[in-house]
Amino acid sequence: MKNKQLKVVSLFSGCGGLDLGLEQAGMDVVWANDVDHTAVETYRFNMKNSTVIEGDIKKIDVDEIPDCDVLAAGFPCQPFSSAGSRKGVTDERGTLFEEAIRVIEAKKPLVVIFENVRGILSTKNLDGSLLLDSIVKTLDDIEPGYVVNYKLIRSSDYGVPQQRYRVIFVGIRKDLEFEYEFPLPTNSQEDLELTVGAAIKDVENLPNQNDVWEFSPQSKKLIPFINEGGSWKDIPYDKLPPRLKKIRDNMKKYRAPNFYRRFSRNEINGTITAAATPENCGIIHPTENRRYSVREIARIQSFPDHFVFVGNSLASKYKVIGNAVPPKLGQVIGHSIIEQLSTIDVAKLNNALNKHMQLELFDH
Ligand SMILES: C[S@@+](CC[C@H](N)C(=O)[O-])C[C@H]1O[C@@H](n2cnc3c(N)ncnc32)[C@H](O)[C@@H]1O
Structure with a gap:
Protein backbone atom coordinates (compact mmCIF):
# COMPACT_ATOMS: atom_id res chain seq x y z
CA MET A 1 0.00 0.00 0.00
CA LYS A 2 1.52 3.30 -1.07
CA ASN A 3 0.61 6.97 -1.39
CA LYS A 4 -2.78 6.70 0.20
CA GLN A 5 -3.75 8.09 3.55
CA LEU A 6 -6.54 6.14 5.15
CA LYS A 7 -9.58 8.39 5.58
CA VAL A 8 -11.21 8.19 8.98
CA VAL A 9 -14.73 9.07 10.11
CA SER A 10 -14.91 9.41 13.88
CA LEU A 11 -18.15 9.06 15.84
CA PHE A 12 -18.33 10.02 19.53
CA SER A 13 -15.00 11.74 18.90
CA GLY A 14 -14.89 13.66 22.20
CA CYS A 15 -12.11 16.24 22.24
CA GLY A 16 -10.11 14.09 19.80
CA GLY A 17 -7.85 11.82 21.87
CA LEU A 18 -8.20 8.77 19.63
CA ASP A 19 -8.33 10.89 16.47
CA LEU A 20 -5.13 12.74 17.30
CA GLY A 21 -3.41 9.37 17.79
CA LEU A 22 -4.72 8.07 14.44
CA GLU A 23 -3.45 11.23 12.74
CA GLN A 24 -0.07 10.86 14.45
CA ALA A 25 0.03 7.33 13.00
CA GLY A 26 -0.51 8.76 9.49
CA MET A 27 -4.28 8.54 8.97
CA ASP A 28 -6.46 11.46 7.89
CA VAL A 29 -9.54 12.15 10.02
CA VAL A 30 -11.93 13.76 7.54
CA TRP A 31 -15.10 14.03 9.65
CA ALA A 32 -15.91 13.81 13.34
CA ASN A 33 -19.00 14.22 15.50
CA ASP A 34 -19.80 14.70 19.18
CA VAL A 35 -22.71 16.14 21.10
CA ASP A 36 -20.65 17.78 23.86
CA HIS A 37 -19.95 21.48 23.33
CA THR A 38 -16.60 21.69 25.16
CA ALA A 39 -15.38 18.53 23.41
CA VAL A 40 -16.25 19.96 19.98
CA GLU A 41 -14.77 23.38 20.80
CA THR A 42 -11.49 21.75 21.83
CA TYR A 43 -11.53 19.42 18.84
CA ARG A 44 -12.05 22.33 16.44
CA PHE A 45 -9.30 24.38 18.07
CA ASN A 46 -6.69 21.63 17.76
CA MET A 47 -7.65 19.40 14.82
CA LYS A 48 -7.57 22.08 12.18
CA ASN A 49 -7.68 19.73 9.16
CA SER A 50 -10.80 17.81 10.19
CA THR A 51 -14.45 18.81 9.96
CA VAL A 52 -16.20 18.36 13.29
CA ILE A 53 -19.97 18.55 13.68
CA GLU A 54 -21.61 19.28 17.03
CA GLY A 55 -24.86 17.39 17.51
CA ASP A 56 -26.67 14.19 18.39
CA ILE A 57 -25.56 11.39 16.06
CA LYS A 58 -29.12 10.05 16.03
CA LYS A 59 -30.17 13.16 14.13
CA ILE A 60 -27.44 12.96 11.48
CA ASP A 61 -28.29 11.36 8.16
CA VAL A 62 -25.64 9.05 6.68
CA ASP A 63 -25.67 11.17 3.51
CA GLU A 64 -24.15 14.00 5.54
CA ILE A 65 -21.19 11.76 6.48
CA PRO A 66 -18.37 11.33 3.94
CA ASP A 67 -17.11 7.93 2.74
CA CYS A 68 -14.21 6.52 4.69
CA ASP A 69 -11.69 3.69 4.93
CA VAL A 70 -11.76 3.57 8.73
CA LEU A 71 -14.69 4.13 11.08
CA ALA A 72 -13.73 4.92 14.68
CA ALA A 73 -16.37 4.97 17.41
CA GLY A 74 -15.73 5.35 21.12
CA PHE A 75 -19.40 5.00 21.95
CA PRO A 76 -20.20 6.29 25.44
CA CYS A 77 -18.92 4.14 28.21
CA GLN A 78 -21.11 5.26 31.13
CA PRO A 79 -23.73 2.55 30.65
CA PHE A 80 -21.05 -0.14 30.92
CA SER A 81 -18.70 1.47 33.44
CA SER A 82 -18.30 0.05 36.94
CA ALA A 83 -18.24 3.67 38.19
CA GLY A 84 -21.63 4.27 36.56
CA SER A 85 -25.00 2.73 37.24
CA ARG A 86 -24.20 -0.41 35.22
CA LYS A 87 -27.61 -0.50 33.66
CA GLY A 88 -25.85 -1.75 30.53
CA VAL A 89 -28.08 -2.26 27.55
CA THR A 90 -31.21 -1.27 29.45
CA ASP A 91 -29.81 2.26 29.52
CA GLU A 92 -30.87 4.27 26.49
CA ARG A 93 -27.25 5.26 25.85
CA GLY A 94 -26.35 1.57 25.62
CA THR A 95 -27.94 1.50 22.20
CA LEU A 96 -25.69 4.22 20.80
CA PHE A 97 -23.42 1.57 19.35
CA GLU A 98 -26.28 0.87 16.96
CA GLU A 99 -25.67 4.35 15.58
CA ALA A 100 -22.15 3.23 14.70
CA ILE A 101 -23.62 0.14 13.03
CA ARG A 102 -25.95 2.35 10.96
CA VAL A 103 -22.94 4.30 9.63
CA ILE A 104 -20.88 1.14 9.01
CA GLU A 105 -23.76 -0.38 7.04
CA ALA A 106 -23.89 2.70 4.81
CA LYS A 107 -20.15 3.32 4.40
CA LYS A 108 -18.68 -0.18 4.59
CA PRO A 109 -15.23 0.99 5.74
CA LEU A 110 -12.27 -1.38 5.44
CA VAL A 111 -11.57 -1.12 9.16
CA VAL A 112 -13.72 -0.49 12.22
CA ILE A 113 -12.27 0.62 15.57
CA PHE A 114 -14.38 0.63 18.74
CA GLU A 115 -13.22 1.61 22.20
CA ASN A 116 -14.95 1.00 25.50
CA VAL A 117 -14.43 0.45 29.22
CA ARG A 118 -13.49 -2.83 30.83
CA GLY A 119 -17.06 -3.33 32.08
CA ILE A 120 -18.20 -4.07 28.53
CA LEU A 121 -16.51 -7.48 28.85
CA SER A 122 -19.17 -8.63 31.31
CA THR A 123 -22.18 -6.55 30.22
CA LYS A 124 -25.21 -8.67 29.46
CA ASN A 125 -28.06 -8.10 27.06
CA LEU A 126 -31.61 -8.28 28.40
CA ASP A 127 -31.77 -11.96 27.39
CA GLY A 128 -28.66 -12.76 29.43
CA SER A 129 -26.29 -13.14 26.47
CA LEU A 130 -23.05 -11.14 26.39
CA LEU A 131 -23.15 -7.74 24.73
CA LEU A 132 -19.65 -8.46 23.38
CA ASP A 133 -20.92 -11.45 21.45
CA SER A 134 -23.71 -9.42 19.90
CA ILE A 135 -21.27 -6.67 18.87
CA VAL A 136 -19.08 -9.26 17.13
CA LYS A 137 -22.10 -10.95 15.53
CA THR A 138 -23.68 -7.67 14.38
CA LEU A 139 -20.44 -6.74 12.59
CA ASP A 140 -20.21 -10.21 11.12
CA ASP A 141 -23.73 -9.85 9.72
CA ILE A 142 -23.09 -6.56 7.89
CA GLU A 143 -22.48 -7.44 4.24
CA PRO A 144 -19.65 -8.39 3.41
CA GLY A 145 -18.96 -8.96 7.12
CA TYR A 146 -16.17 -8.03 9.51
CA VAL A 147 -13.70 -10.24 11.34
CA VAL A 148 -13.48 -8.67 14.79
CA ASN A 149 -10.77 -9.04 17.38
CA TYR A 150 -10.92 -7.33 20.74
CA LYS A 151 -8.53 -6.99 23.63
CA LEU A 152 -8.42 -5.56 27.13
CA ILE A 153 -5.47 -3.17 26.94
CA ARG A 154 -3.48 -1.55 29.73
CA SER A 155 -2.46 1.85 28.34
CA SER A 156 0.82 1.89 30.27
CA ASP A 157 1.96 -1.15 28.27
CA TYR A 158 2.04 1.21 25.27
CA GLY A 159 3.89 4.20 26.70
CA VAL A 160 0.97 6.05 28.34
CA PRO A 161 1.87 7.10 31.91
CA GLN A 162 -1.39 5.70 33.30
CA GLN A 163 -2.77 2.33 34.38
CA ARG A 164 -5.85 2.79 32.24
CA TYR A 165 -7.61 -0.34 31.05
CA ARG A 166 -9.77 -0.12 27.96
CA VAL A 167 -11.26 -2.64 25.54
CA ILE A 168 -10.36 -2.03 21.90
CA PHE A 169 -12.19 -3.76 19.06
CA VAL A 170 -10.72 -3.86 15.57
CA GLY A 171 -12.87 -5.26 12.75
CA ILE A 172 -11.46 -5.94 9.29
CA ARG A 173 -13.75 -6.28 6.31
CA LYS A 174 -13.94 -9.94 5.34
CA ASP A 175 -13.04 -9.51 1.68
CA LEU A 176 -9.58 -8.31 2.76
CA GLU A 177 -9.06 -11.86 4.05
CA PHE A 178 -6.93 -11.16 7.08
CA GLU A 179 -7.31 -10.90 10.81
CA TYR A 180 -5.99 -7.97 12.80
CA GLU A 181 -3.38 -8.74 15.46
CA PHE A 182 -2.91 -6.44 18.43
CA PRO A 183 0.63 -5.09 18.78
CA LEU A 184 2.90 -6.40 21.51
CA PRO A 185 3.51 -4.10 24.51
CA THR A 186 6.15 -1.48 23.91
CA ASN A 187 6.82 -0.66 27.56
CA SER A 188 7.66 -2.38 30.83
CA GLN A 189 5.85 -1.32 34.01
CA GLU A 190 9.27 -0.49 35.47
CA ASP A 191 9.95 2.21 32.87
CA ALA A 324 -10.48 10.46 25.94
CA VAL A 325 -8.55 7.56 24.52
CA PRO A 326 -4.90 8.38 25.26
CA PRO A 327 -3.53 9.67 21.92
CA LYS A 328 -0.43 7.51 22.32
CA LEU A 329 -2.60 4.39 22.47
CA GLY A 330 -4.55 5.59 19.40
CA GLN A 331 -1.23 6.08 17.61
CA VAL A 332 -0.01 2.56 18.41
CA ILE A 333 -3.30 1.02 17.23
CA GLY A 334 -3.42 3.23 14.12
CA HIS A 335 0.16 2.41 13.22
CA SER A 336 -0.41 -1.33 13.59
CA ILE A 337 -3.48 -1.12 11.31
CA ILE A 338 -1.52 0.76 8.62
CA GLU A 339 1.32 -1.76 8.85
CA GLN A 340 -0.94 -4.77 8.63
CA LEU A 341 -2.97 -3.32 5.74
CA SER A 342 0.28 -2.67 3.89
CA THR A 343 0.95 -6.42 3.74
CA ILE A 344 -2.22 -6.99 1.69
CA ASP A 345 -1.91 -7.38 -2.03
CA VAL A 346 -2.76 -4.00 -3.63
CA ALA A 347 -4.95 -5.58 -6.31
CA LYS A 348 -7.04 -7.25 -3.61
CA LEU A 349 -7.36 -4.00 -1.71
CA ASN A 350 -8.43 -2.07 -4.77
CA ASN A 351 -10.83 -4.78 -5.76
CA ALA A 352 -12.41 -4.56 -2.30
CA LEU A 353 -12.63 -0.77 -2.53
CA ASN A 354 -14.11 -0.90 -6.02
CA LYS A 355 -16.68 -3.46 -5.06
CA HIS A 356 -18.29 -1.50 -2.29
CA MET A 357 -17.47 2.17 -2.57
CA GLN A 358 -16.12 4.56 -5.12
CA LEU A 359 -13.19 5.36 -2.86
CA GLU A 360 -9.82 6.64 -3.98
CA LEU A 361 -7.66 3.62 -4.84
CA PHE A 362 -4.21 2.61 -3.64
CA ASP A 363 -1.22 3.11 -5.93
CA HIS A 364 0.89 0.21 -7.05
C1 LIG B 1 -15.88 7.91 25.72
S1 LIG B 1 -16.20 9.45 24.99
C2 LIG B 1 -15.26 9.31 23.50
C3 LIG B 1 -13.87 9.87 23.62
C4 LIG B 1 -13.11 9.96 22.33
N1 LIG B 1 -13.06 8.70 21.63
C5 LIG B 1 -11.69 10.47 22.56
O1 LIG B 1 -10.75 9.73 22.33
O2 LIG B 1 -11.52 11.63 22.98
C6 LIG B 1 -17.86 9.30 24.42
C7 LIG B 1 -18.39 10.55 23.72
O3 LIG B 1 -19.69 10.30 23.18
C8 LIG B 1 -20.38 11.54 23.14
N2 LIG B 1 -21.83 11.30 22.94
C9 LIG B 1 -22.73 10.78 23.81
N3 LIG B 1 -23.95 10.70 23.26
C10 LIG B 1 -23.83 11.17 21.99
C11 LIG B 1 -24.77 11.36 20.92
N4 LIG B 1 -26.05 11.03 21.05
N5 LIG B 1 -24.31 11.89 19.77
C12 LIG B 1 -23.00 12.24 19.63
N6 LIG B 1 -22.07 12.09 20.61
C13 LIG B 1 -22.47 11.56 21.78
C14 LIG B 1 -20.02 12.17 24.47
O4 LIG B 1 -20.23 13.57 24.45
C15 LIG B 1 -18.55 11.76 24.64
O5 LIG B 1 -17.69 12.77 24.21
Missing part, protein backbone atom coordinates in the same frame (compact mmCIF):
# COMPACT_ATOMS: atom_id res chain seq x y z
CA LEU A 192 10.75 5.42 34.74
CA GLU A 193 9.20 7.54 31.99
CA LEU A 194 5.78 6.17 33.01
CA THR A 195 5.92 7.44 36.59
CA VAL A 196 3.88 10.40 37.85
CA GLY A 197 7.13 12.26 38.56
CA ALA A 198 8.23 12.00 34.94
CA ALA A 199 4.75 12.63 33.51
CA ILE A 200 4.12 15.94 35.28
CA LYS A 201 7.58 17.46 35.29
CA ASP A 202 8.36 20.83 33.65
CA VAL A 203 4.75 21.92 33.24
CA GLU A 204 5.16 25.47 34.54
CA ASN A 205 4.25 28.09 31.92
CA LEU A 206 2.46 25.56 29.70
CA PRO A 207 -1.11 26.19 28.47
CA ASN A 208 -3.78 24.96 30.93
CA GLN A 209 -1.30 24.66 33.82
CA ASN A 210 -3.18 27.39 35.69
CA ASP A 211 -6.48 25.58 35.13
CA VAL A 212 -6.85 23.92 38.51
CA TRP A 213 -10.33 22.90 39.65
CA GLU A 214 -10.58 23.46 43.40
CA PHE A 215 -11.56 20.60 45.65
CA SER A 216 -14.73 20.86 47.76
CA PRO A 217 -14.28 22.46 51.21
CA GLN A 218 -14.57 19.00 52.80
CA SER A 219 -11.91 17.44 50.53
CA LYS A 220 -9.62 20.41 51.20
CA LYS A 221 -9.67 19.56 54.91
CA LEU A 222 -8.98 15.85 54.35
CA ILE A 223 -6.25 15.94 51.72
CA PRO A 224 -3.41 17.35 53.89
CA PHE A 225 -3.56 14.15 55.98
CA ILE A 226 -2.88 11.93 52.97
CA ASN A 227 0.76 10.99 52.42
CA GLU A 228 2.36 10.82 49.00
CA GLY A 229 1.51 7.30 47.78
CA GLY A 230 -1.32 7.04 50.34
CA SER A 231 -5.11 7.25 50.37
CA TRP A 232 -8.04 8.07 52.67
CA LYS A 233 -6.70 5.36 55.01
CA ASP A 234 -4.13 7.95 56.18
CA ILE A 235 -6.90 10.26 57.45
CA PRO A 236 -7.47 9.95 61.24
CA TYR A 237 -10.89 8.48 62.04
CA ASP A 238 -12.05 11.49 64.03
CA LYS A 239 -11.42 13.78 61.06
CA LEU A 240 -13.63 11.79 58.69
CA PRO A 241 -17.11 13.05 57.76
CA PRO A 242 -19.96 10.75 58.93
CA ARG A 243 -20.40 9.24 55.45
CA LEU A 244 -16.78 8.05 55.32
CA LYS A 245 -16.83 6.98 59.01
CA LYS A 246 -19.68 4.63 58.15
CA ILE A 247 -17.59 3.01 55.41
CA ARG A 248 -14.45 2.84 57.61
CA ASP A 249 -16.54 1.08 60.27
CA ASN A 250 -17.46 -1.69 57.90
CA MET A 251 -14.75 -1.94 55.28
CA LYS A 252 -15.63 -5.53 54.42
CA LYS A 253 -19.22 -4.64 53.53
CA TYR A 254 -18.05 -1.78 51.31
CA ARG A 255 -15.23 -3.89 49.77
CA ALA A 256 -12.41 -1.74 51.19
CA PRO A 257 -12.64 1.17 48.75
CA ASN A 258 -9.46 3.05 47.99
CA PHE A 259 -10.83 6.61 47.99
CA TYR A 260 -8.64 9.68 47.80
CA ARG A 261 -5.72 7.84 46.25
CA ARG A 262 -2.67 10.07 46.03
CA PHE A 263 -0.15 8.42 43.72
CA SER A 264 3.50 8.97 44.52
CA ARG A 265 6.04 10.33 42.07
CA ASN A 266 7.46 6.79 41.75
CA GLU A 267 4.19 5.14 40.79
CA ILE A 268 2.19 4.98 37.57
CA ASN A 269 -1.04 6.96 38.00
CA GLY A 270 -4.42 5.20 37.98
CA THR A 271 -7.23 5.96 35.54
CA ILE A 272 -8.17 9.60 35.13
CA THR A 273 -11.98 9.60 34.99
CA ALA A 274 -14.39 12.11 33.48
CA ALA A 275 -15.74 13.02 36.94
CA ALA A 276 -12.19 13.74 38.23
CA THR A 277 -13.29 13.42 41.86
CA PRO A 278 -10.92 12.15 44.57
CA GLU A 279 -13.47 9.46 45.47
CA ASN A 280 -13.23 7.81 42.09
CA CYS A 281 -9.78 8.50 40.74
CA GLY A 282 -6.20 9.40 41.64
CA ILE A 283 -6.48 13.10 40.95
CA ILE A 284 -4.54 14.55 43.94
CA HIS A 285 -1.14 16.07 43.18
CA PRO A 286 1.62 14.00 44.85
CA THR A 287 3.24 16.85 46.79
CA GLU A 288 0.82 19.80 46.66
CA ASN A 289 -2.58 19.82 48.34
CA ARG A 290 -4.59 20.34 45.15
CA ARG A 291 -6.10 18.58 42.17
CA TYR A 292 -3.87 17.92 39.19
CA SER A 293 -4.09 20.82 36.75
CA VAL A 294 -5.74 20.36 33.35
CA ARG A 295 -2.24 20.21 31.80
CA GLU A 296 -1.07 17.59 34.28
CA ILE A 297 -3.97 15.23 33.53
CA ALA A 298 -3.49 15.91 29.82
CA ARG A 299 0.13 14.74 30.29
CA ILE A 300 -1.07 11.62 32.16
CA GLN A 301 -3.37 10.97 29.19
CA SER A 302 -0.38 11.46 26.80
CA PHE A 303 -1.75 14.59 25.08
CA PRO A 304 1.09 16.70 23.63
CA ASP A 305 1.70 20.10 25.26
CA HIS A 306 0.55 21.95 22.13
CA PHE A 307 -2.95 20.42 22.42
CA VAL A 308 -4.94 23.12 24.25
CA PHE A 309 -8.19 22.62 26.14
CA VAL A 310 -10.58 25.52 25.56
CA GLY A 311 -13.92 26.65 26.98
CA ASN A 312 -15.24 28.39 30.05
CA SER A 313 -16.00 25.47 32.31
CA LEU A 314 -13.10 23.95 34.23
CA ALA A 315 -15.08 20.81 35.12
CA SER A 316 -15.81 20.27 31.40
CA LYS A 317 -12.11 20.35 30.55
CA TYR A 318 -11.45 17.61 33.12
CA LYS A 319 -14.41 15.69 31.70
CA VAL A 320 -13.27 15.69 28.07
CA ILE A 321 -9.75 14.64 29.04
CA GLY A 322 -11.04 11.87 31.34
CA ASN A 323 -13.28 10.61 28.52
